[in-house]
Amino acid sequence: MADLEVSNLSVHYKKLTATHSVSLSANSGDIIGFIGADGAGKSSLMHAIAGVIHFEGTVSYKGYTYHSPQECEKIKPEISLMPQGIGLVLYDTLSVEEHLEFFADIRDIKQDEKFLAYKEKLLHMSGLSEFTKRLAGNLSGGMMQKLSLICALLHRPKLLILDEPTTGVDPLSRLELWDILDAIRKEEGTIALVSTAYMQEAAKMDKILLFDEGKIIAQGSNAELIDSIRPFTYQALKEYREDVITFDKRSYSLAPLQAQVAEPTLEGLFFINALKNNKTLPPVEIGDKEQQESVPPVIMQAKGLTKYFGDFIADDHIDIELKSAEILGLLGANGAGKTTFIKMLLGLYKIDEGSLSLLGKDIKSADDRLELKSKIGYVSQHFALYNDMTVRENLIYFANMHKIPLDKALQRIKKYAYELGFAPYMDKFPTELPLGVNQRFSIAAALLHEPLVLFLDEPTSGVDTIARAQFWQILHKLKEKWGISILITTHYMSEAEYCDRVVLLKRGKKIADDTVANLYKAHPDAKSFEDIFLSYFEAQI
Amino acid sequence: MKSFFTVFSKEIISFMRSIPLVAVILYSFTADIYIAGAGMQIKPRNVVIGYVDNSGGGLSQKILSHFHQPEFVTPKPYLSQKALSRAIFNKEVLVGLIFNSDFEKKYKKHEDTQLDVLIDATAASQSLTTLAYLHNIILDFEKVDIPLKLQSHKLFNQNADNHSFMALTELLSMITLLSVILTAIVFVKEKEDGTWDLMLLMPVNPKIIILAKSASQVFIVTAGVVLALGFVILTTFNTPLNGSFWSFMLLTLLYGFSSAGIGLFVAAISKDVMQVAQLSIVIMMPLIFLSGAWTPIYAMSPVFQKLSLISPLRYYIEGSESIFYRGTAFVDLLPYFGGVTLLGVLLYWYGFRKIGRLF
Numbered sequence: 001m002a003d004l005e006v007s008n009l010s011v012h013y014k015k016l017t018a019t020h021s022v023s024l025s026a027n028s029g030d031i032i033g034f035i036g037a038d039g040a041g042k043s044s045l046m047h048a049i050a051g052v053i054h055f056e057g058t059v060s061y062k063g064y065t066y067h068s069p070q071e072c073e074k075i076k077p078e079i080s081l082m083p084q085g086i087g088l089v090l091y092d093t094l095s096v097e098e099h100l101e102f103f104a105d106i107r108d109i110k111q112d113e114k115f116l117a118y119k120e121k122l123l124h125m126s127g128l129s130e131f132t133k134r135l136a137g138n139l140s141g142g143m144m145q146k147l148s149l150i151c152a153l154l155h156r157p158k159l160l161i162l163d164e165p166t167t168g169v170d171p172l173s174r175l176e177l178w179d180i181l182d183a184i185r186k187e188e189g190t191i192a193l194v195s196t197a198y199m200q201e202a203a204k205m206d207k208i209l210l211f212d213e214g215k216i217i218a219q220g221s222n223a224e225l226i227d228s229i230r231p232f233t234y235q236a237l238k239e240y241r242e243d244v245i246t247f248d249k250r251s252y253s254l255a256p257l258q259a260q261v262a263e264p265t266l267e268g269l270f271f272i273n274a275l276k277n278n279k280t281l282p283p284v285e286i287g288d289k290e291q292q293e294s295v296p297p298v299i300m301q302a303k304g305l306t307k308y309f310g311d312f313i314a315d316d317h318i319d320i321e322l323k324s325a326e327i328l329g330l331l332g333a334n335g336a337g338k339t340t341f342i343k344m345l346l347g348l349y350k351i352d353e354g355s356l357s358l359l360g361k362d363i364k365s366a367d368d369r370l371e372l373k374s375k376i377g378y379v380s381q382h383f384a385l386y387n388d389m390t391v392r393e394n395l396i397y398f399a400n401m402h403k404i405p406l407d408k409a410l411q412r413i414k415k416y417a418y419e420l421g422f423a424p425y426m427d428k429f430p431t432e433l434p435l436g437v438n439q440r441f442s443i444a445a446a447l448l449h450e451p452l453v454l455f456l457d458e459p460t461s462g463v464d465t466i467a468r469a470q471f472w473q474i475l476h477k478l479k480e481k482w483g484i485s486i487l488i489t490t491h492y493m494s495e496a497e498y499c500d501r502v503v504l505l506k507r508g509k510k511i512a513d514d515t516v517a518n519l520y521k522a523h524p525d526a527k528s529f530e531d532i533f534l535s536y537f538e539a540q541i
Numbered sequence: 542m543k544s545f546f547t548v549f550s551k552e553i554i555s556f557m558r559s560i561p562l563v564a565v566i567l568y569s570f571t572a573d574i575y576i577a578g579a580g581m582q583i584k585p586r587n588v589v590i591g592y593v594d595n596s597g598g599g600l601s602q603k604i605l606s607h608f609h610q611p612e613f614v615t616p617k618p619y620l621s622q623k624a625l626s627r628a629i630f631n632k633e634v635l636v637g638l639i640f641n642s643d644f645e646k647k648y649k650k651h652e653d654t655q656l657d658v659l660i661d662a663t664a665a666s667q668s669l670t671t672l673a674y675l676h677n678i679i680l681d682f683e684k685v686d687i688p689l690k691l692q693s694h695k696l697f698n699q700n701a702d703n704h705s706f707m708a709l710t711e712l713l714s715m716i717t718l719l720s721v722i723l724t725a726i727v728f729v730k731e732k733e734d735g736t737w738d739l740m741l742l743m744p745v746n747p748k749i750i751i752l753a754k755s756a757s758q759v760f761i762v763t764a765g766v767v768l769a770l771g772f773v774i775l776t777t778f779n780t781p782l783n784g785s786f787w788s789f790m791l792l793t794l795l796y797g798f799s800s801a802g803i804g805l806f807v808a809a810i811s812k813d814v815m816q817v818a819q820l821s822i823v824i825m826m827p828l829i830f831l832s833g834a835w836t837p838i839y840a841m842s843p844v845f846q847k848l849s850l851i852s853p854l855r856y857y858i859e860g861s862e863s864i865f866y867r868g869t870a871f872v873d874l875l876p877y878f879g880g881v882t883l884l885g886v887l888l889y890w891y892g893f894r895k896i897g898r899l900f
Binding site for chain 2: 343346347348351370373376381389393398402403
């Protein structure tokens with residue numbers, strides 16, 4: 001029997017079943033990776049195993065079996081859970097040292113020499129030794145996560161449950177977090193259950209569990225999983241076929257294709273799974289624009305844009321240029337200054353220093369923006385929509401605000417609903433829809449007035465791989481058909497592949513700005529964009 | 542103008558879809574006001590009186606027969622003063638009367654007669670009003686002959702009816718509370734959800750959006766006021782409306798906007814609905830204290846009297862009371878209209894600057 005055995009575990013919420021009788025097992029020293037879309041049941045399973053929510057089924061850990069949070073109490077000293085969200089378990093006004101003392105106290109750890117030596121080791125491993133006096137509120141996102149992790153490790157748990165510890169964290173800190181985890185499980189024999197949104201990270205784990213709709217649909221080591229989908233992966237097809245999903249230079253098909261095979265990636269798992277469930281990607285169509293306008297060659301030019309929040313510099317003299325019909329990716333970890341930058345472009349934040357010109361017009365005050373409003377489309381973080389109105393009502397409302405005549409608006413809404421594939425959801429409320437559908441319909445809302453430029457703030461975060469693939473197809477079609485320019489922010493480094501040019505931000509500073517092709521040329525031995533950005537991050541220290 | 546109605550009707554639809562919110566509004570403008578008005582009791586009710594009668598009956602029973610329902614429960618006899626004291630101690634009796642053995646004898650001889658009264662003073666107002674009743678009863682027995690008589694003339698509220706007054710005050714407080722909180726919430730919810738940023742980027746003047754959004758909430762409150770007047774104030778409690786109905790509605794509308802301005806101010810400085818709840822209380826309390834709702838303005842210290850000028854509620858209460866009870870003419874109400882409008886304009890100006898513009 002394995003050290004950790006989970007059998008037929010189900011978690012129910014009011015109407016929803018988050019996990020359907022899931023089983024898994026793990027041994028000391030294993031790192032088990034959970035991958036899957038938001039809402040696939042990863043967090044629910046983690047919380048159930050950690051004994052913080054009610055569940056059906058059994059969990060047995062080293063021979064002790066529990067069915068409920070009450071029964072789990074007994075082995076809580078062995079368990080540690082780090083919930084999702086950067087710095088969620090930290091207190092902004094306590095220093096690093098005070099955090100360690102606090103967590104040691106609530107865990108009732110004897111502060112003997114052995115503990116002090118262990119604490120020093122953790123601090124050293126996390127690189128926080130020099131920052132023990134710094135308040136948690138003043139740490140970067142990566143440091144916060146490292147502090148959260150060592151706080152979770154203080155009582156030497158043997159079962160470590162980490163819910164997306166790296167989401168939104170910069171690539172270097174992500175590597176460091178991984179190193180801590182790897183060292184601890186070797187030394188302490190800890191079982192680690194880790195969910196992640198990054199496939200490169202999942203690839204390093206001993207076993208990967210792929211979640212979909214509350215079930216584990218595939219599991220195995222990275223190599224096993226990749227082998228399992230190799231027969232279905234081909235070089236990208238040129239033409240569209242209904243039973244084939246083509247994305248990121250690869251085509252996936254269950255039926256044999258007359259095409260060269262390609263080396264699969266873990267992401268392919270999601271596409272193969274979709275194909276097996278007959279959930280093929282509907283083709284995305286973008287019709288021609290109704291009105292044609294002349295577009296200046298440079299859409300947006302920012303020179304030395306700077307934003308201060310008190311003493312904190314959110315954006316430090318950033319120069320960025322967006323050319324006509326270009327998809328520009330603005331990449332960086334959480335807190336790198338991406339959203340602040342977009343908000344300055346839009347006039348939602350005051351520009352403290354620097355100059356900005358949009359569509360050939362210098363922006364000195366809000367008055368300069370008036371005539372530009374009808375040429376800019378914006379999708380904000382988390383898809384801002386009115387939750388008490390249906391999709392149709394939302395779109396009509398936005399069309400009215402854009403002063404589009406009603407008959408024309410209805411026509412366009414119908415067209416987009418069909419083209420972007422949310423027509424079946426028109427009379428539903430946004431809260432009832434999957435995130436991917438919300439994402440497509442918020443982009444429709446931003447396209448109603450046929451803008452010349454789109455600003456998209458983290459439109460892909462939390463959305464599952466399939467929806468993300470579809471979303472990028474929409475963006476590419478838009479560029480092709482409309483000649484639209486797009487500025488998109490994301491913390492997924494791998495999405496840089498789909499942009500024409502990328503700008504990398506690190507803590508308010510621009511550290512890279514080049515076309516995708518040039519970046520690959522400059523780093524011939526990089527396997528992925530992750531590696532390329534890592535080299536920039538390391539060069540900056 | 543079209544944008545104004547687009548936003549306005551969207552807000553009304555959103556409101557109607559939120560069933561709990563509609564229920565709260567309906568409750569606040571009907572049942573709540575009824576309870577506030579009807580529940581106001583200064584008269585004693587079901588007071589238990591105990592007595593020890595050593596005088597042998599007659600006069601003592603005559604006095605006791607004056608205590609009857611619904612104010613008093615039929616007085617209970619006790620055998621000794623000790624038993625009565627224990628009953629008061631055990632909260633079985635609120636007021637105890639002791640008739641001494643020489644009570645009736647002395648009274649008949651026109652000597653100084655004494656009736657001992659024991660009172661549980663923890664329920665101060667009830668027992669003290671009982672005492673006042675007792676005084677009145679005894680006065681009826683005394684035939685004092687002084688050539689002086691009080692003839693009072695009740696002005697403005699002829700029935701000296703506390704119910705209608707309390708109900709009206711409750712209505713005014715509800716208007717204040719709901720206009721501030723409803724308005725603050727519609728703005729903060731948009732800020733929280735991120736839709737406010739989208740609104741600012743629409744090719745519509747943000748001032749129009751702000752006005753339309755707050756107008757929708759003022760409209761909801763005004764509809765509630767009509768409901769309250771129709772079902773509770775003017776009918777159930779028969780509050781006199783000596784002035785013009787329309788001047789009250791106009792004053793209410795202006796005041797609604799002024800309170801919505803406070804809501805806008807609250808929304809502008811808070812991040813989420815939680816903060817709105819906290820800030821609304823912190824901001825509204827001084828405004829209500831200073832308004833004269835709880836303490837008449839003339840009874841305040843001179844500093845607070847001056848400060849009360851910044852509370853729009855002050856103008857509204859004074860104006861409404863004048864309309865209802867005094868029947869003041871429209872022209873004489875202008876200072877109240879002016880005060881409410883001026884404060885409203887200032888608050889909107891701040892709100893526009895704080896959340897209603899791009900840079």
